[in-house]
Amino acid sequence: MRFGGLAPRGLPAIALLLGGAVTKARPSFDWLAVSDAQSYEVALRDDSGELLWEMQTKSTHLDYPSAEPALKSEKYEWEVKAMANNKPIAQQIATLDIKPNQELSKPAPANPADILLLAGALENEKYFSEAAALYRRLRALDANDSRLSYHLVWLYGNAGLIGAATDEYKKLNPTK
Numbered sequence: 001m002r003f004g005g006l007a008p009r010g011l012p013a014i015a016l017l018l019g020g021a022v023t024k025a026r027p028s029f030d031w032l033a034v035s036d037a038q039s040y041e042v043a044l045r046d047d048s049g050e051l052l053w054e055m056q057t058k059s060t061h062l063d064y065p066s067a068e069p070a071l072k073s074e075k076y077e078w079e080v081k082a083m084a085n086n087k088p089i090a091q092q093i094a095t096l097d098i099k100p101n102q103e104l105s106k107p108a109p110a111n112p113a114d115i116l117l118l119a120g121a122l123e124n125e126k127y128f129s130e131a132a133a134l135y136r137r138l139r140a141l142d143a144n145d146s147r148l149s150y151h152l153v154w155l156y157g158n159a160g161l162i163g164a165a166t167d168e169y170k171k172l173n174p175t176k
Contacts, residue, residue, distance in 0.1 A: 016031045028064070
């Protein structure tokens with residue numbers, strides 16, 4: 001089992017936005033776009049490396065399908081390959097640990113104050129990447145609030161999503 005968002009050898013890394021503990025048995029997979037990518041191949045493997053599910057998409061968001069069996073409370077590894085002209089141009093792997101939590105897996109509220117409360121509850125229970133998804137929603141409402149971006153760096157790092165943390169930090173500090 002690999003830790004967090006380790007970069008595979010040979011290809012540039014993709015910033016994955018889901019990793020660490022996850023509240024849902026049917027997670028949503030998100031990653032940042034890769035320039036020149038025409039599509040993405042997403043694969044999910046169990047702790048022993050057995051392929052459980054794979055899908056190709058043009059989007060940077062993919063929900064685990066309801067037609068597939070719900071994921072059990074254990075560790076998994078997911079991988080994204082960015083494809084151009086039927087060849088991989090970038091790749092990344094991250095781990096996730098399914099730890100169902102009925103209360104925290106409810107749909108996100110619309111009110112920014114309630115979004116912040118749910119994000120804090122997720123963060124307190126160490127569901128860092130799901131908290132980060134809510135902080136990204138809050139940042140979309142106020143793009144000038146750098147506190148949200150710095151907090152995203154921290155959340156991504158704690159979720160083991162080093163590529164996402166690095167990408168977010170570079171946006172905040174373009175000269176470093």
